[in-house]
Amino acid sequence: MEKRLKIFAKLVLMLSVLSLVVGASIPKNDPDITLKIRTYLNTFRINYAPEKVYIHQDKNLYVAGELIWLKGYILDAASLLPTQKSAVLHLELRNDREETVMKATLPIEDGMAIGDMQLGESLPAGTYFLVAYTQWMRNFGSKDMFQRELQVLQKKGEVQTEASPSGLPDLQFFPEGGHLLAGQTQEVAFKAVGPDGKGLSVKGQVFDQDGNEVVGFEDFHQGMGSFQLAPKAGTRYHALIIEPVHLQQRYPFPDPIEKGILLQVDENSDNEHILINLHSLNAGSQNLSLLAIAGDNLVKATDVFVEESRKVSLSLVKNDFPIGVASLVLIDRQGVPLAERLLYIEKEEPAMISIGMDQSNLDFRELVNLQLTHTGSEPAEKLDLSVAVISEDQAGFHSEQENIKTYLLLSSDLKGHIENPYYYFDPANADRKKALRYLMMTQGWRRFEWNTLLEQRLPEIRHSSEMDLQLWGRLTQENGKGIDRGEALLFLQDRYQSFITTESNQQGYFAFQGFYFRDTIDLVIQGSDRRGNRSGVQVEIIDHLSGLEPPIYTLRLPTGKITDIPGNYISTMQYQFQASESALSGIALREIMLDEVVVEGRAEVNEPFRLHRRADATFTREQLPIAPSGNILESLQGRVAGLQIIPKGGFEFRAVIRGQGSPLFLLDGVMISESAVQGISQFDISRVEILKGPGSAGIYGGQASGGVIALYTRRGGEDTEIDPDSGRHIIRYRMGGFTRARQFYVPKYDGSEGGYYQFPDLRTTIHWEPSVRLEANARQTLSFFTADTPGTYRVIVQGISDKGSPVYATHSFQVGN
Structure with missing residues (x-):
């Protein structure tokens, strides 16, 4: 026994000496480099929290006058969970000349934004791009903004085609690893x-x-x-x-180099591992690090010892990576990258949604009961979905087009346009993994420049996150110099009972935050210097979204034409998509501000205001004759063509504009009854505005079918009227709020709705359901009617789970065969 212990002690001593020798000959990699990289990525991912936006729109092809039905998914780029950075989504429709032709603003709730955009009836046919972004995304450049091509069709229903570009093909070569x-x-x-x-x-x-x-x-x-x-x-x-x-x-080809590290990666042969071979052509030996980065996170850092002309093999476990694009980077002790390779990590996942129907062949105008069932294996995973049902041929559907899964997991992390991205995800394509490997070798890019990463230079934040609607402006002197610590007061026009104030910074810039409303409101902003003087002060409103660099359009439509759309398609669509109008009358400032914004009180306003910039007639008190009764309506008698003032007896009068019935009466912007007008003395009125017809009174909707008579009471200091457009210390501004969302119209052919029967039903968007939420193992039924359009109908379901897993499924059925 003692002899065995002596032998064991000698072995321990030999192993200890050997370990000292090996440790001296193989220096450890500098841990500070890996720590720097890990710290940078963690800071970027957690504190800077880049976002990804995906827009599910109903279809790809439209005609002028139609609605684009859409839902936005605004997610944290790393986790794909709902963003915590933004509560406002901006949408723009741009033509092929980079001109913005339409805008919309949607509120974000729990990472989702639901709305629509109505195309103008005079919008020219051609190629357009839907661009979506948050204010926070602007800090990281236009490359991260969502954009997608769509087509507005000519009346005959064909995509407007351009002449095929001429020139030579481009051919590029990409050695694996980079050299x-x-x-x-x-x-x-x-x-x-x-x-x-x-x-x-x-x-x-x-x-x-x-x-x-x-x-x-x-x-x-x-x-x-x-x-x-x-x-x-x-x-x-x-x-x-x-x-x-x-x-x-x-x-x-790139010129061959004689020194370097050959990096070879096999991501397809083994379902559970990534197989990696390294071959050094450098003299001597090196201690290197192989970094695996995915989701803006350092997933794995492996020390690798290489010697000249010797190969090293190692493997990484796929389950350590999230699904999606990953980067392998081989660095030396100073952090210099020696070789790099992108790859896509794919894992077998059961489908989380199934689409079912009672039958697959239906007649025109037949009721459809579409069943959506949560089939995910994870019981706690909840789904937030949007569903579009379209006429496949007329709506421009392509089976391999971009969807929420391909965009969030692939396209948004690669450079340039990816043709038919769903090809790489469709299990029916046997060679898709090999094709995806070539895509990763030829179309990859790095989110970070290594010098920036090693020097710990984080992005410069120039745009704050938007949690509400904001109004930006500047107070300046007449020479254009900003007013430091000036005061800006904001009122709702003609509603002076409440106001809010803010102070300008050293350059004169100010901002009002905390708005939450839809459509538009008319505001009055008054400026003064730090002493309260208004003389020489000028107020300027600034578009805080200006200076947006053009995005790089990477989501393009597949090539091809569609079948002709009937010539009466547009007129029949107008019955289905009625543009809703709304008016904000008599609203209080407190009603359009979030709860945390303090509405301060009353203030004196020293200039009169106009509520209607395009009134058909306007009179000041000096321009109106003194009525014997003192009634303001009597003073208008004979002053306006088409306005009749009819005595009712005593000192009361009735007003009728163009025989259309009683007009809408406003007193300082607040609706009042005709009987209330009888008690108003003309000597208390400073100005009257008359709106005769829909062109000027349309903002008030049906309640102004008889026109509008707007009365304004006198206020102290109203000796002269100053045009608010002159750029002085007080201006009027129409502020845009969130776009009012419409309800998708679903015709009913069960006898309960008769008006639709007289029109041909030529819808290409058959149904749109933007918010479907499913618990585990739950089922929901969507009911709608088919149209008069024969052919293949396509159900498209897209969404996200509460654990950040994209969901995509489609189903087709036949109509009219």
């Missing part, structure tokens, strides 16, 4: 793009500088593929395209 290493056989990926910007199927040949053919190549999917190449030191290479046409254009 072409001399003397080593390595995989070289390539991508061929036609003049139209889409992938081009090609065949080609690689030649050395002496004209010797080295290898041939052929694309595997949409212009992408790879081949093996063993480049020689000091030799240059180029390629020629021989199909679809033989071109003499030479496409050069």
Whole structure:
């Protein structure tokens, strides 16, 4: 026994000495580099919290005058959980000249924003782009903003096509890992793009500088593929395209380098592991780190010891990664990247939603009961969904088009346009994993520049997060210099009982925050300097969204045309989509502010105001004759064409505009009855505005069918009227609020609604349900009627789970066969 203990002690001593020798010959990697990278990523992910926006719209093709039905998903970019940074979503529709033709603003609640945009009836046919972003997203550049191409059709129903662009194809080569290493056989990926910007199927040949053919190549999917190449030191290479046409254009390769690290990654052979091979061509040995980054998080940092001309193999567990795009970066002790590779982490996931129907072939105007069932295996996972049902041919649906799953997990993390992204997700495509590998090798990009990361330089925050609607402005002197610590007062126009104030900063800028309302409101902003003087003060309103750089349009529609839409399509759609009008009359300031905003009280306003910029007639008290009765209505007798003042007896009068009945009466912007007007003395009125017809009175809707008579009482200091557009210390401003959401109209063919029967039902959006929430194992039924359009109808379900998993499913059925 004692002998065995002595032998064991000698073995321990030998192992200890050996470990000291090995430790001295293999220096540990600098832990500060990995710590710096981890700290930077954690700070960026948690404190800066970039966002992703995805818009589910009902379809791709529209005609002028139609509504775009939409739902926005505004999520934290790393976790895909509802954003905590923003409560306001901005939408713009831009034409192909980068001009904004429409805007909308939607409130965000629990990461969701529901609304619509009505296309103008005179909107020209052509290509447009729907752009969506939050104010917070502007800090990270336009590349992160959501954008999608859509088409507005000509009346005959065809997509407006442009002449095919001319020019030579583009062909680029991407050695795996980033460098072409001399003397080593390595995989070289390539991508061929036609003049139209889409992938081009090609065949080609690689030649050395002496004209010797080295290898041939052929694309595997949409212009992408790879081949093996063993480049020689000091030799240059180029390629020629021989199909679809033989071109003499030479496409050069990057020059081979003699030193470096060969990185080879196999993400497809093993379902559970990522297999990695490293081969060093550098002299001596090196202690390196292989970093695995996904979701703005350092998932894994592995120390790797490499020696010259020796291969090192290792593997990473896929379950350690979230689903989506990941980056492998090999760095040295100083943090310099030596090789890099993007890959997509895919995991087998059961479908979370199933779509069911009682039958798959239906007649025109037949009732459909569509059943959505939560089938996820995780019992606690809840789904927030939106559902569109469209006529597939007329709405422009493509089976491989972008959806919430492809965008959040793939497209939003890659550079440039990805053609038919659902091809890479559809299990029916047997070669999709191989094609996806080529996509990751040719279309990857880094969110971070390594110098920026190592130097711990975080993005400059120039735009604050928006949790409410805001109004920005500036107080200046007549020479344009900003007024430091001036005061801006904000009133609702013609409602002076309450106000809020704010102080300007050193440059004169001010902001009012805490608004929450829909449509528009008329405001009055008055400015003064720190001493309360208004003389020489000018108020300017600033668009805080100005200076938005144009986004890079990467979500493009598939090519192709649709069948003709009938010529009476537009007129029949107008019955279904009635544009709703609304008016905010008699509203108080407290009603449009969030609870935490303090409405301060009453203030004196020293200038008179107009409520209606386009009144048909306006009279000041000096312009009206003195009525014997003192009744303000009598003083208007014979003053306005089309206005009749009819005596009712005593000192009371009745007003009728163009024989349309009693007008709407307003006193300082508040609705009052005609009987209340009888008690108002003309000597208490400073101004009267008359609105005769729908053109000027339309903002008040049906209650102003008889026109409007707006009365304004006298206030102290009203000796002269000052035009608020003159840029002095007080201005009137119409502020846009959240866009009022409409309810999707569903015709009923069960006899309860007769008005729709007289029209042909040519809808292409058959049903739109923006908010469907399902608990685990729950089921919900959506009911609607088919239209008169025959063919394939497509159900499209998109959404997100409360754990950040994108949900996408489709179902089709036939109508009218």
